Amino acid sequence: MASLFVLVLSTCVFASFVWKLFREYLVESPLDRIPGPRPSSWLAGNIPQFYDKTGKYYYQFLREYGSVMRLSGLLGERLLFLHDPKALHHIFVKDQHIYEEAPAFIAINKVFFGEGLLSTLGEQHKKQRKMLNPVFSTGHMPPIFYEVTGRLQKAFMNQVKNGPKEIDMLHWMSRTALELIGQSGMGYSFDSLKEDAQSADLHPYSRSVKRFGGLLSGTGTFVVTSYILPFAANFNYPRLKRWVVEHIPSQWVRDLKEIVDTIQATAVDIYMTKQQAMIEGDDGKKDIISVLVRANASAAEEDRLSDEEVFGQVASLTFAAMDTSSSALSRIICLLGEYQEIQDRLRQELLEAKKANHGEELDYDQITSLPFLDAVVRETLRLHPPLGIAIRTARKDMVLPFSKPIKTTTGASISEIIVPNGTTLFASFYGANANPDIWGDDAHEWKPERWLKPIPEKVAASHIPTIYSNLMTFLGGSRACIGFKFAQLEIKIVLFVLLTSFKFVSGTQKIFWTMPGITAPVIEGDDITHPSLPMFVTALDT
Numbered sequence: 001m002a003s004l005f006v007l008v009l010s011t012c013v014f015a016s017f018v019w020k021l022f023r024e025y026l027v028e029s030p031l032d033r034i035p036g037p038r039p040s041s042w043l044a045g046n047i048p049q050f051y052d053k054t055g056k057y058y059y060q061f062l063r064e065y066g067s068v069m070r071l072s073g074l075l076g077e078r079l080l081f082l083h084d085p086k087a088l089h090h091i092f093v094k095d096q097h098i099y100e101e102a103p104a105f106i107a108i109n110k111v112f113f114g115e116g117l118l119s120t121l122g123e124q125h126k127k128q129r130k131m132l133n134p135v136f137s138t139g140h141m142p143p144i145f146y147e148v149t150g151r152l153q154k155a156f157m158n159q160v161k162n163g164p165k166e167i168d169m170l171h172w173m174s175r176t177a178l179e180l181i182g183q184s185g186m187g188y189s190f191d192s193l194k195e196d197a198q199s200a201d202l203h204p205y206s207r208s209v210k211r212f213g214g215l216l217s218g219t220g221t222f223v224v225t226s227y228i229l230p231f232a233a234n235f236n237y238p239r240l241k242r243w244v245v246e247h248i249p250s251q252w253v254r255d256l257k258e259i260v261d262t263i264q265a266t267a268v269d270i271y272m273t274k275q276q277a278m279i280e281g282d283d284g285k286k287d288i289i290s291v292l293v294r295a296n297a298s299a300a301e302e303d304r305l306s307d308e309e310v311f312g313q314v315a316s317l318t319f320a321a322m323d324t325s326s327s328a329l330s331r332i333i334c335l336l337g338e339y340q341e342i343q344d345r346l347r348q349e350l351l352e353a354k355k356a357n358h359g360e361e362l363d364y365d366q367i368t369s370l371p372f373l374d375a376v377v378r379e380t381l382r383l384h385p386p387l388g389i390a391i392r393t394a395r396k397d398m399v400l401p402f403s404k405p406i407k408t409t410t411g412a413s414i415s416e417i418i419v420p421n422g423t424t425l426f427a428s429f430y431g432a433n434a435n436p437d438i439w440g441d442d443a444h445e446w447k448p449e450r451w452l453k454p455i456p457e458k459v460a461a462s463h464i465p466t467i468y469s470n471l472m473t474f475l476g477g478s479r480a481c482i483g484f485k486f487a488q489l490e491i492k493i494v495l496f497v498l499l500t501s502f503k504f505v506s507g508t509q510k511i512f513w514t515m516p517g518i519t520a521p522v523i524e525g526d527d528i529t530h531p532s533l534p535m536f537v538t539a540l541d542t
Ligand code: HEM
Pocket: 117, 118, 129, 181, 185, 316, 317, 320, 321, 322, 324, 325, 328, 385, 386, 387, 389, 390, 391, 472, 473, 474, 475, 478, 479, 480, 481, 482, 483, 484, 486, 487
């Protein structure tokens, strides 16, 4: 019986390939009749020369992801890489309703996180943002942030009280980020942040999310993520779906199922606790989901989210907040380990602010007004965006204009490009944030002090889709990061607490940062599915 289902499933997948190829190659697009240059091959080796002046981002991207790209090209996908500001403005702002989230991503998110912001499109997504935007602007977070970071500080102190020690910063930043979103987002504790907790003691959610990226990357999983998951996400017979999944004889499928189950079970647990608290009249909690549940209960009928949609936000927010913030924090501390003079200057600013505040923790206004802390955070998020790309799919034949002509591999100069319906577009945040045409010749250097001066006129005039400092790090337009203020505050408070107590020095091993997905540090020679960032930590004499 199980093999019959596998056979039916494979036939459906095969039929969908054939239909795709037929649609791409045999059905004429109106754009085919328009004369004009277009890449001779949408895939092949032309990607770096054609779309990337710097080369750096795409070469690494292709090295780590190249086989997936080639396979998707063979299957008839059209892929377009770009970072031109005008083109990006069209994709994420002007014509954002045409350039939608790639179907495979929406499907993966739906399977794993339910009906939250990460997996909805169009009017449903708009409705969810309308309900959630005010919830995020309430800014009650500092006290709980300090409670969590206080535990982190204690855990570090216990480890280094007898002298400097090499500590995996990524491990600790991930645990801290999860506990921060758990406590301030859901009023839920994922991690006690005890220093002696072993991997097996961590919350199952934490272990599951860590395995999620690794299991879903690589050529082997490409067909599943691009074709089977979209099919599964829209197959609305949950019992049958579960039965099929349980009978597929594959360890990989069993692992994925376990991850989905853990993420969903955690979200259910959190959501049910909230509902119960509401019933019992405990409605004073200020975490994001409690505020959302209350706002939803009193919203007009047409604006109200369903239970599935509120529940979907729990898993979506936890996932969206965890690895992004911990990646950003790890990168900043890694750079401060390399640039000791910048670490000293930053520490001095933080210690002076603490002293001026009589040794007390800084409130929201105080911490957000520290100029050098802000400069270090901005510069790191500019040059090293935790998420390197946004992927969109054109839902109509379009023509995409460039701000200045670019050369094709055949040597022709073009100032716009034809984008047929179905083309997948990869927008490079790194390419846009470090574009020398906008940021100047030192665009690729990490220089926090650039933020202490007025930003170049060209930056302000670039019209990059943005909600943060003319950078694409948190994107712009209707799908921009809803947690960008939360993330900045969290990063600043963790840095404040750690740098006023400890000194950080680079570890002995060489580190490189992976690029597709959320960037993560890996020791050179280690498997990229096991990221880590060992650094020497010393307690300060204060
Ligand atoms: C440094 C940390 C962070 C970075 C760099 C970041 C970046 C981004 C980016 C680039 C997107 C758009 C992705 C796309 O559409 O392709 C996004 C979306 C999102 N982020 Fe963040 N994020 C961060 C932290 C957070 C935090 C802390 C939260 C929650 C508290 C959060 C919640 C979300 C949500 C829910 C979305 C989906 C928004 C939508 O589709 O309407 N993020 N983030």
